[in-house]
Amino acid sequence: MQIKLNENIKKYRKSMDLTQEELAEAFGVTVGAVSKWESGANVPDILTLMQLADFFSISVDVLLGYSMSSKNIKDISDRLDALLHEDKYDEAIAEAEKALARYPGNFKILISCADTYSIVSSVKDLKNYRDKAIELFESALRYASQSDAPDQDTFSIKFRIATLKGRDNPEKSLEEFKKINYQGIADISIANNLRMAGKPNEAMEVYTRVLVSILVKVLQYATEMYMILVSMDDIKSYKEASELMDWYMTIVDATSLDKSENSYLSKMKIMGLIFKALVLSCLKKYDDMEMCIDSAFEIARKYDKKPSNDFSGKIKFWHGSKDYHTSIYDEFGVGAVAGIDNLFNIGPKVLPPKVIKKMETALEYWNSVK
Helix, strand or coil: CCCCHHHHHHHHHHHCCCCHHHHHHHHCCCHHHHHHHHHCCCCCCHHHHHHHHHHCCCCHHHHHCCCCCHHHHHHHHHHHHHHHHCCCHHHHHHHHHHHHHHCCCCHHHHHHHHHHHHHHHHHHCCHHHHHHHHHHHHHHHHCHHHCCCHHHHHHHHHHHHHHHHHHHCHHHHHHHHHHCCHHHCCHHHHHHHHHHCCCHHHHHHHHHHHHHHHHHHHHHHHHHHHHHHHHCCCHHHHHHHHHHHHHHHHHHHHHECCCCCCCHHHHHHHHHHHHHHHHHHHCCCHHHHHHHHHHHHHHHHHHHHCCCCCCCCCECCCCCCCCCCCCCCHHHCCCHHHHHHHHHHHHHHHCCHHHHHHCHHHHHHHHHHC
């Protein structure tokens, strides 16, 4: 054990943008006393130590700089994991209680024990264990400064607290999830709680938003994987890239409510066809390449006559009261025919020259038919 009290008083004082004079005034002591605390020439009495810890919103052991060895923490965590894996739930709870009694202010111990109570509460459906898990997670929040990644861990803990509350109090859980729903990350949990709260219409509204988000992300990730595959410049990777675009377009077709109507899915289908045409050019399958470009051109001309970026009423399983306009590949442009030109221009920016060379046949054919 190593005591770093003097360093920590200085560290936490500065983290609050306080001078030695201001800290001295807050505690009714002289500036000289604070200076001696920070130099290590003197230490606060036990009561002042407790007040300092409370003032800095940390525990006394954190203020002192006391910490268990990483090995001890890992041993306890591994022991709890092993007991849970072996379905020895009562023993796991007993071990957690012993760990908490010995190290009540250690962030990692609090998390491990909270997880233990959470898992056992799920297996045995015990409300008192859920409540205990929530209590421990909330305690862990107070010691988040001990974490190597406090912001990430704080979010993760709040998410788990909201999840646990959903089992017994969906309305309260909803409140918690809405506080941390950054960029829709908690949408599915919010929808689940709306469902459990007996609000099916509101739940379906959120599920629709999630559906659109997942659809767009899956297709976006597929095109990014495609770029990596064609960059590998070998027959096997080219074939896999072609199959990936087939899968991509299957999702688009299966999701579209009416393929004869223009929607954002029309742009997605055009992208899939053009990307497949490019890889077919690399494989020297020129007849199939031309068919893909012809199909993309036909959809694009039809789209440009009556452009629409809607999802509302254009995709299956739609239960939204408003449209969700999600943008992907802004390089595509507003017009679909112009968008195909943009897709051909993307390649030189991100693909190796030797791959671009193999795709020239597709570009030549496009220029001849547009």
